[in-house]
Structures are given as C-alpha cells and as structure tokens.
Amino acid sequence: MDILVVGSVALDSIQTPSGKREEVLGGSATYFSIAASFFNKVDIIATVGEDFPKNYITLFKNRKIGTSGLEICKGKTFRWKGVYSDDLNTAHTIYTHLNVFKDFKPEVPRNLRNSEFIFLANIDPDLQYDVLRQVKKPRLVACDSMNYWIEHKRDALERLLDKVDILLLNDAEARQFSGESNIMKAAKLIVSRGPKAVVIKRGEHGVLCFSKDSYFAAPAYPLGSVFDPTGAGDTFAGGMMGFLSRAKKINDSSIRKGIIYGSIMASFAVEDFSVNKLLEISLNDIAGRFNHFKRITRF
Amino acid sequence: MDILVVGSVALDSIQTPSGKREEVLGGSATYFSIAASFFNKVDIIATVGEDFPKNYITLFKNRKIGTSGLEICKGKTFRWKGVYSDDLNTAHTIYTHLNVFKDFKPEVPRNLRNSEFIFLANIDPDLQYDVLRQVKKPRLVACDSMNYWIEHKRDALERLLDKVDILLLNDAEARQFSGESNIMKAAKLIVSRGPKAVVIKRGEHGVLCFSKDSYFAAPAYPLGSVFDPTGAGDTFAGGMMGFLSRAKKINDSSIRKGIIYGSIMASFAVEDFSVNKLLEISLNDIAGRFNHFKRITRF
Numbered sequence: 329m330d331i332l333v334v335g336s337v338a339l340d341s342i343q344t345p346s347g348k349r350e351e352v353l354g355g356s357a358t359y360f361s362i363a364a365s366f367f368n369k370v371d372i373i374a375t376v377g378e379d380f381p382k383n384y385i386t387l388f389k390n391r392k393i394g395t396s397g398l399e400i401c402k403g404k405t406f407r408w409k410g411v412y413s414d415d416l417n418t419a420h421t422i423y424t425h426l427n428v429f430k431d432f433k434p435e436v437p438r439n440l441r442n443s444e445f446i447f448l449a450n451i452d453p454d455l456q457y458d459v460l461r462q463v464k465k466p467r468l469v470a471c472d473s474m475n476y477w478i479e480h481k482r483d484a485l486e487r488l489l490d491k492v493d494i495l496l497l498n499d500a501e502a503r504q505f506s507g508e509s510n511i512m513k514a515a516k517l518i519v520s521r522g523p524k525a526v527v528i529k530r531g532e533h534g535v536l537c538f539s540k541d542s543y544f545a546a547p548a549y550p551l552g553s554v555f556d557p558t559g560a561g562d563t564f565a566g567g568m569m570g571f572l573s574r575a576k577k578i579n580d581s582s583i584r585k586g587i588i589y590g591s592i593m594a595s596f597a598v599e600d601f602s603v604n605k606l607l608e609i610s611l612n613d614i615a616g617r618f619n620h621f622k623r624i625t626r627f
Numbered sequence: 628m629d630i631l632v633v634g635s636v637a638l639d640s641i642q643t644p645s646g647k648r649e650e651v652l653g654g655s656a657t658y659f660s661i662a663a664s665f666f667n668k669v670d671i672i673a674t675v676g677e678d679f680p681k682n683y684i685t686l687f688k689n690r691k692i693g694t695s696g697l698e699i700c701k702g703k704t705f706r707w708k709g710v711y712s713d714d715l716n717t718a719h720t721i722y723t724h725l726n727v728f729k730d731f732k733p734e735v736p737r738n739l740r741n742s743e744f745i746f747l748a749n750i751d752p753d754l755q756y757d758v759l760r761q762v763k764k765p766r767l768v769a770c771d772s773m774n775y776w777i778e779h780k781r782d783a784l785e786r787l788l789d790k791v792d793i794l795l796l797n798d799a800e801a802r803q804f805s806g807e808s809n810i811m812k813a814a815k816l817i818v819s820r821g822p823k824a825v826v827i828k829r830g831e832h833g834v835l836c837f838s839k840d841s842y843f844a845a846p847a848y849p850l851g852s853v854f855d856p857t858g859a860g861d862t863f864a865g866g867m868m869g870f871l872s873r874a875k876k877i878n879d880s881s882i883r884k885g886i887i888y889g890s891i892m893a894s895f896a897v898e899d900f901s902v903n904k905l906l907e908i909s910l911n912d913i914a915g916r917f918n919h920f921k922r923i924t925r926f
C-alpha cells in the first residue's frame with residue numbers, strides 16, 4: 329500500500345503577520361509526504377539542487393520517507409519567496425526561482441512502479457500524466473492543479489482527469505475550470521469530466537466533496553491562531569491519502585474520514601512555519617483532534 | 628412558549644442575476660415570523676403605513692402569526708431597493724425609505740408581555756433594549772445587529788448584550804465588534820461581553836456557534852441555485868428560535884439542532900424571491916432537508 333507523490337521540494341522564504349523565515353524546507357511533495365508519513369510509507373519523486381541541505385534529506389529518512397526518487401541535480405534548488413496579507417488569505421509572490429525544477433522530468437524508479445496510492449501535486453499536467461504512465465496499476469490517484477494550468481494547459485489537464493480518482497481544487501479553481509459560479513453546479517460539471525470525486529478546499533471555510541452520488545461538507549478545524557498557511561493544501565492531501573492507504577475499502581465513508589484527517593493535518597501545519605509543527609506532533613495529537621472534530625460537528 | 632419578534636415589515640424591490648421584483652413583502656420580522664411559524668405561534672412587533680397591502684396582513688393571519696403588535700401608522704411603509712452582485716455576496720442599496728419606520732417606538736401589547744422567546748431583529752439597540760424592558764420574564768433572548776450600530780451605538784449595544792442569550796452576527800460584524808481578525812478569538816471576546824452564545828453566520832460557508840464551553844461548526848445546506856439572498860439571516864433566526872421554542876431544554880444540543888433548522892429554513896428562503904418559497908413548503912420538506920443535512924455531514 330505504498331504512497332507515491334510527485335511534486336516539488338523547495339526552499340521557502342516566508343513572511344506572515346506572525347514573523348518571517350528564510351530558506352526553510354517547503355514544496356508540495358515535502359508537505360504531502362510528511363503528513364502522509366504518519367499513516368504509511370511514502371516515496372517522493374522530485375528534484376533538488378546540489379545546495380539542498382543534507383539535514384533535510386536526513387529529516388525525510390528519519391520519517392521513513394523514501395528518497396530514491398529525489399534526484400539531486402547540478403544547480404540550485406527551487407526557491408519561492410512570499411508575503412502573506414494580514415488576513416492570511418493571499419500570498420504575494422516576491423520571487424519564484426524554478427532553478428533545477430525548470431527541467432524536472434519525473435522518473436519513477438523501477439521499484440516504485442507498483443505504488444498503489446499516487447498523489448500528483450500541482451505541476452504541469454503533462455508531467456503528471458507522464459508519472460501515471462510509469463506506474464503500473466494504481467489503486468487510487470489524486471491530483472492537484474491550479475489556475476495557471478487550467479488556463480494554459482486545459483487539454484492536457486482534461487486528458488489527465490480521465491485517469492484521476494480524486495481531483496483537489498480550491499473554490500476559485502473549481503469555478504474557473506467549470507465556468508460555473510455556483511459551487512454545486514461547478515462540482516457536478518467537473519465530476520462529469522472524469523474524476524470520481526472532486527474535493528474543494530476552502531481554507532478556513534472547510535472542505536466540500538462531490539462524487540456522482542454523494543455530497544459531503546465539513547467545516548475547517550477551528551484554530552485560535554494561524555502562523556503560516558503555506559503547504560496547507562498539500563498537507564491536507566497527505567493526511568487524506570495517508571488515511572486512505574490504510575483503509576480497508578476506498579468508498580464514500582473512508583473518503584469522508586480521509587477528508588477529516590486531511591483537515592486535521594492541515595490544521596497542525598499552519599500552526600508554525602514550514603513543517604515545524606508536523607515534526608512535533610504524535611499520532612495521539614491527531615487522534616485527539618479527530619475526536620474533537622466529531623464533537624464540534626455533531627448535532 | 629410564544630415567540631415574539633420585533634423588527635421591520637417592509638416592501639422590498641430587489642434585483643438579482645435571476646430577475647427582479649418590485650415592492651414585494653420583506654423585512655426582518657416578516658422573514659423571521661414566517662420561518663418560525665412552522666414551529667410555533669409567533670407575534671410581530673412592527674409598524675407599517677396605511678399603504679401596506681391588506682393581503683399581506685391576511686398572509687400573516689393565515690399562518691397564525693399574531694399582528695396585534697403590528698401598528699398601522701399614518702404614512703408609507705418602509706421601503707428598500709437593492710441590486711445584488713453576480714455572486715450574490717453583496718447588495719448595493721438603491722434607496723432606503725424609512726417612512727413610518729423612522730418613528731418606530733416598539734410597544735409590546737399587554738397580552739404579549741409574557742412571551743418567552745424573544746427575537747430582537749436588527750434595529751437600534753436602544754429600541755431593542757426597550758422591548759426587553761417591556762417583556763416580563765423571557766426564557767430566551769436572541770438578538771441581531773449590524774455594522775452601523777456597532778460603530779455608532781456601541782454603548783447601547785453593550786448594555787443590551789448583558790441581557791441577550793444568543794447574539795447573531797456575520798463574520799465581518801464579529802470581527803468589527805471584537806477588533807480581532809481571527810474568528811475564534813473574536814467569538815471568545817464577544818462571549819465575554821455578556822451573551823451566552825454567539826452565532827456567526829457565514830452565508831454559503833455555514834454557521835459557527837461559540838459559547839463559554841462549547842463550539843459548533845456547520846456547513847451551509849448545499850444549493851444548486853440561489854435566487855435571492857434577502858432575508859436569509861432573519862429566516863435562519865426564525866428557524867432556530869422556532870425549533871428552540873419547542874425543545875424540552877435549551878442547551879448546547881438543542882441550540883445545535885436549532886442552528887441546523889435555521890440553516891434549512893434559510894436554504895428554502897433563498898430559492899425564490901421574497902417569502903414565496905417559504906409559503907410553498909411543508910413540514911415534510913423541512914424534515915427531508917434535516918435528514919439530508921445529517922447524511923451530508925456524517926463521517
């Protein structure tokens with residue numbers, strides 16, 4: 329039941345109302361894999377430069393996150409710098425240096441081609457498709473995307489969606505992809521294009537999940553303070569896929585629980601910069617928030 | 628267990644992306660009382676002008692909504708005209724003609740002073756206070772307010788809050804009242820100022836409820852189309868108070884159910900202009916959505 333993630337491993341410089349950090353560990357594959365590692369074995373397909381700090385590789389290894397697919401290339405690691413608005417709802421990008429990520433051609437090592445749970449983090453849909461081509465018989469494929477690909481690589485994205493079980497988008501992306509402003513109509517249209525389910529992430533407003541014959545709505549886990557929202561969506565996906573990789577069956581019921589575990593992992597992630605909080609918590613902390621989540625939503 | 632509402636009865640002219648209506652029945656006390664009338668006997672304290680259509684009075688009477696406190700004054704009825712944005716999130720006011728509402732001094736008729744469930748719809752907090760002074764021993768007082776009173780009549784609002792059990796606000800009002808941008812912190816501060824609970828209405832994002840020792844989060848009931856959001860908040864309050872007036876106990880559990888019934892009543896209200904949809908539905912329709920709400924939130 330191994331989990332495979334393709335995405336970015338990056339060095340982030342971040343400023344939020346709570347403070348700032350320079351060149352800390354970031355990237356979609358990083359957040360995803362650390363969240364998923366609480367539940368199962370995860371392997372990363374990504375690329376970093378020769379300047380990537382060795383202690384971060386050690387960090388992955390200590391969490392039993394497989395790095396055989398993490399290529400170390402000549403050049404520098406992907407870097408992003410962003411400043412968040414006071415309400416944390418928007419990130420203003422100061423710079424994006426793709427560096428070695430610019431020529432990223434994901435190669436799935438032979439021993440990982442039997443991976444059953446695949447997460448295609450937000451990269452060029454042609455690369456996402458290429459990864460799927462390399463894996464043999466995935467049991468569950470989840471995929472993230474963004475406004476840029478919806479606008480500029482629509483055809484590639486549509487081709488991919490036919491092979492995706494769960495598509496993750498935020499509100500605005502779902503509206504953009506579907507051309508529908510009503511989120512129910514938007515979701516229905518997306519599900520008609522291939523994915524079995526679409527999970528719509530709404531940040532502090534929670535998550536909606538639509539499939540052909542089910543609908544699920546969950547609020548966000550309540551937090552008294554948010555330090556840094558970077559990586560929340562990928563952490564969510566890591567919690568969800570991690571839980572699903574341990575579930576007996578992939579069905580409406582386990583997807584709902586997966587969404588709650590995803591929300592909980594994201595709620596931890598945003599409580600500190602980078603992946604710091606995720607490295608501090610235990611399975612007990614996760615179980616505690618799961619039980620609390622039940623209590624605060626019961627009626 | 629009678630319910631009493633003080634607020635406005637108005638003639639609304641409304642334009643939304645779905646169409647427009649001229650001088651249709653509106654006002655906070657109208658939406659509240661029609662929603663609450665599915666659960667219990669309601670009485671209105673409000674004022675209208677001599678031009679108020681008789682068939683609207685008949686409409687109230689047919690639903691056993693008491694109109695002994697609905698004063699018909701010399702002059703014209705309160706009128707509001709608004710145009711909604713394409714996403715229905717903001718209403719641009721074309722005009723507000725207070726007319727007879729300008730000199731509204733709520734008088735609670737003697738036979739209604741024993742009312743146990745009081746809803747103070749959004750009017751001047753001094754008038755809301757005055758109504759409370761006239762009722763003898765209310766079992767539950769809920770209160771709505773708005774940015775204008777928070778800014779201009781802060782002291783009057785604070786004096787009132789001491790006598791309020793449930794305060795209803797939207798996100799922005801909760802942040803404005805508390806000066807806190809984090810909604811959890813905002814809610815905690817509000818609850819420390821008097822009300823036993825604060826219910827934060829977030830429109831399509833659902834409802835949060837905070838009290839000293841409990842927290843509840845509910846998504847909104849999913850709708851494929853929204854015709855007219857006018858009155859959604861007051862309809863919500865009507866459903867909530869209606870349900871609570873029938874509950875054996877007022878406690879965390881019944882307030883949660885009340886919030887769900889409120890959300891359901893609001894979900895009907897926005898599916899047509901004015902109160903049209905509320906006049907069409909049955910208790911069966913409400914029970915159907917309640918069961919559906921359970922199914923779509925269970926995990």
